[in-house]
Amino acid sequence: MKKYQGYMIDLDGTMYLGKQKIPAAKEFIERLQAKKIPFLFVTNNSTKTPDAVARNLRDNFQIDVDASHVYTTAMATADYLAELDPSKRSVYAIGELGLKAALLNQGFYFEETKPDYVVVGLDSDVTYHKFEVATLAIRNGSKFIGTNADTNLPNEKGLVPGAGSLIALVEKAVQEKPLFIGKPEPIIMKKALDKLGLAKDQVVMVGDNYLTDISAGINFGIDTIIVYTGVSTRDQVAKEKVQPTYQINSLSEWNI
Template identity: 45%
Template structure:
């Protein structure tokens, strides 16, 4: 029997859509939750898009939400940086989503002599950018990353994500980055505080066992795995820690 919750936290890539293609069962499920007045939050390790751009992408698929109900790893990283490195000069590798999140927190962005290096997915990354960041970290700059996803699903298939580049940098710098995105629980804690929920009122819904499901398990909330993205069902069934629910798609919940 599927429980009812006050806050439904949906992953995006592989759960709500694959690249430019919506996953209709998920779109329908969100609409049903919203019709019942449930809190619907969208949490993503994607730090490339701004929250406004993610809002527009969802709207194109028929999913309506306020920007405040979108929690991405760029926003999470900027808030973490503000809390722990107040006044720091920051070098970033990333796209508009990370830049906007840092600017909203009034964090000083620099290309030389940083105190902190922040790394999110940058699809225009160059060797020189990576080399400059590598040298800064070797000179003592703190090293933080938005998320450790190795790959993410597109309409063409799985492609490299930020975690692949973080692995490269980790090897090059002999330094392990601090990660704020899933499976770390920072996003879920921000959502809990925002909505003043109890943990038993929250559920995380996602396709990636290692990031989505593990984030929920680590945080201590219920989880629903959907077989529409990264992790195949047969792999999930072998895991020592099982999700609360196993679904082929969110259509199974509505039955």
């Protein structure tokens, strides 16, 4: 096993399963902390702020981290757009607090008529009016951005619509594909790597989902570790053309 100087880590399915603890996850993070190895939780969840994500980990799973350990697709979206063209700062966003806070933190302001960007993420209170405003703005020249392409999210009710499903509605209405930021796209990985301040060959992506976590690492050109505690199974992964760098059943098997 290679020794890495930094880790990018998925959350649901890797650190926990919904509201269920994964015992090896807490111990895995404690081993990283004991060796002072930097890590970031890289998540496609755009609805929560970093503080809220860290608080959930602390309060519900006893994983002692803070907001500095969290990098969301909302943050990656705001960071990417901020560097794209510093003169463009108006945005119309379909999304929740996590997305809107990230955009505000990067100096963006919200506008409905002629925004520079239309950003669509998960929004549990989405309305037809929001889709209407987004559609008209994109048709009038606003750049179309999607936080992530996840069509479904697992919760206690089952597989519910994810950000990708909402984005697909706008995509149909404007007949234009968005630029996606989150996993498995390399944009979020590049921004996360910038946060860690390391080189590609020094870091590894850890996750349970081949189609998002592992594909993100592969697309970005870094090593990957798939842990079979969540979405993907060994049989499913065996059929993939490009295999993860490492495959483990539990984080307890990984020697940091």
